Amino acid sequence: MPPSAAADPAAAEADGRSGGSPYAVETRGLTKVFGKQRAVDGVDLRVPSGSVYGFLGPNGSGKTTTIRMLMGLVAPTSGDHDILGQPMPAELTSALHRVGSLIEGPAFHAHLSGLANLRRLDAADARSDARTSAARIGAALERVGLEPAANKRFRAYSLGMKQRLAIAAALLAPRDLLVLDEPTNGLDPQGTREVRHLVAGLAADGITVLISSHLLAEIQQICTHVGVMSAGKLVAQGGIDELRAGQTAELVVHTPDPADAMRVLSTAGVAALAADGEVVTGQPGGLPPERLVAELVAAGVRVRRFGIDRPSLEDLYVSLTGEGFEVRQ
Structure with a gap:
């Protein structure tokens, strides 16, 4: 021991x-x-x-x-x-x-x-x-x-x-x-x-x-x-x-300034950036969310909503097996 x-x-x-x-x-x-x-x-x-x-x-x-x-x-x-x-x-x-x-x-x-x-x-x-x-x-x-x-x-x-x-x-x-x-x-x-x-x-x-x-x-x-x-x-x-932790987290930003948000997030190291209207998504990796918010605000990007979606246990199961799973709340 x-x-x-x-x-x-x-x-x-x-x-x-x-x-x-x-x-x-x-x-x-x-x-x-x-x-x-x-x-x-x-x-x-x-x-x-x-x-x-x-x-x-x-x-x-x-x-x-x-x-x-x-x-x-x-x-x-x-x-x-x-x-x-x-x-x-x-x-x-x-x-x-x-x-x-x-x-x-x-x-x-x-x-x-x-x-x-x-x-x-x-x-x-x-x-x-x-x-x-x-x-x-x-x-x-x-x-x-x-x-x-x-x-x-x-x-x-x-x-x-x-x-x-x-x-x-x-x-x-x-x-x-x-x-x-x-x-x-x-x-x-x-x-x-x-x-x-x-x-x-x-x-x-x-x-x-x-x-x-x-x-x-x-x-x-x-x-x-x-x-x-x-x-x-x-x-x-x-x-x-x-x-x-081994699953990829997703960053989601709601902003009327998607182009500026993507530029700032790219510089900060966020990968796989994409925009759909006023919703910007990406992979933050290990970047702290407070740093990313601070970078956006400092650059004048108007942030209406910011979040990092962590994969659930169901997400993990589906990624491993490709099968659905019964979930009861």
Whole structure:
């Protein structure tokens, strides 16, 4: 570990949680073939410890199959992976005890209350301590905000409440990694906000969260890192800001003096300048916007509106895959 990381208590704690590895999840050439279809093709996933990692891609891109391989639910055709620094499947039992997951929706007994469902799940865990069961279940319900509805039957829960109960089930034991497959799928805006705030709180406590989703708006609000899947391949991954920084920003100036604006901006180093009526566009590169505004004003250019449009996560996805993406506000 580099000296700077060793001096950082948060980094040291994260490394301890992931067995000394900087990654909570690491795969090497992970591949799954069904008949003639390569559902997952040579994926090298790197989920930094302590991150909120958005695993992106449209339905059918291989996200859920990848997650099922990570959790030991499906055997890979080839490749290998580590969870919390432990090789899988050799250390599956010890590693997965530190992992909570919600895959392909919650499954509970509809006629039982949320509390009764959690009691059954906790009792089924061979490692759980019956003496602390009530306290742990109460803490999990409090964590997801379901204490007032603990005695309500599961069938009467809203979709958002059902998702939160599933997350509570994943948190009955201490976890270092939480894996959520489409946790906001089918939720209304209120349910989506509930899950988003819950994930933010878990991340603030140092739990690494891996979220599979096809909803860009949600991922962009809560994730620190992303990986983009397309047709079974991981086509990009990294920090959100880092990936977006690699995309070209566009400068937009509204002015009744487009010719003068283009002359000034060209001198200042703006590239790919073009004018359409009173709208001038270009590529500012790393030039600070305040400098460009100052140059325009100093030259007497009348600026009605000035902006630099940064590429969105959706722009990044489309540039990588050429495909559209479902976006929900």
